[in-house]
């Protein structure tokens with residue numbers, strides 16, 4: 001600023017330097033780099049397990065650029081948590097995060113600056129399967145009748161189911177004969193569960209205490225790590 005109270009254009013004046021401060025206004029909302037994020041975490045992961053860090057930016061200064069994070073809807077906060085200052089998303093409840101009940105969660109991550117301007121991004125949180133289901137037999141027990149001295153007479157299918165994710169090792173089942181007298185006289189197809197007799201069985205050769213009854217214990221196990229299994233009794237009456 002120059003002040004001049006003479007008509008002399010030179011050596012006339014006094015001057016002062018004026019610094020103008022531009023006062024920031026809150027003209028930016030927080031912004032996330034992506035409109036949506038697909039995140040994943042193992043089902044039943046421990047409380048506090050870190051899933052991801054999702055942060056927004058806001059170029060305003062001071063509190064107008066200071067971001068607070070929150071998850072919406074409120075009900076999602078029973079299962080997941082976001083650190084309000086860091087944007088780190090973690091597991092909040094390891095029991096309810098159950099892929100067999102609900103495999104995918106949808107949430108909105110909201111960023112709010114100190115002037116209440118808001119930015120949001122969509123979260124899709126996918127639960128990864130763990131092997132937490134045992135195979136379950138289709139029946140409590142199996143009974144079959146075969147005639148002695150006849151070849152390859154037995155042909156029954158043992159069947160089990162597994163609730164873990166379809167098409168993965170966690171639900172893929174194999175069958176085996178785990179125990180039983182005369183088990184060497186039988187085979188089971190490990191994949192189809194079809195149980196067959198191998199060669200004839202002579203009832204008179206069997207231990208009399210068995211009373212013509214052979215009990216095989218068939219095991220069904222999945223291919224998860226660690227594997228889980230179940231067994232069923234198969235009673236074969238030799239007549």
Ligand SMILES: [Ca+2]
Nearest residue numbers: 028060064113
């Ligand atoms: Ca702002």
Ligand SMILES: [Ca+2]
Nearest residue numbers: 098099100132
């Ligand atoms: Ca589960």
Ligand SMILES: [Ca+2]
Nearest residue numbers: 129130132164
């Ligand atoms: Ca599972």
Ligand SMILES: [Ca+2]
Nearest residue numbers: 133164170222
């Ligand atoms: Ca399983």
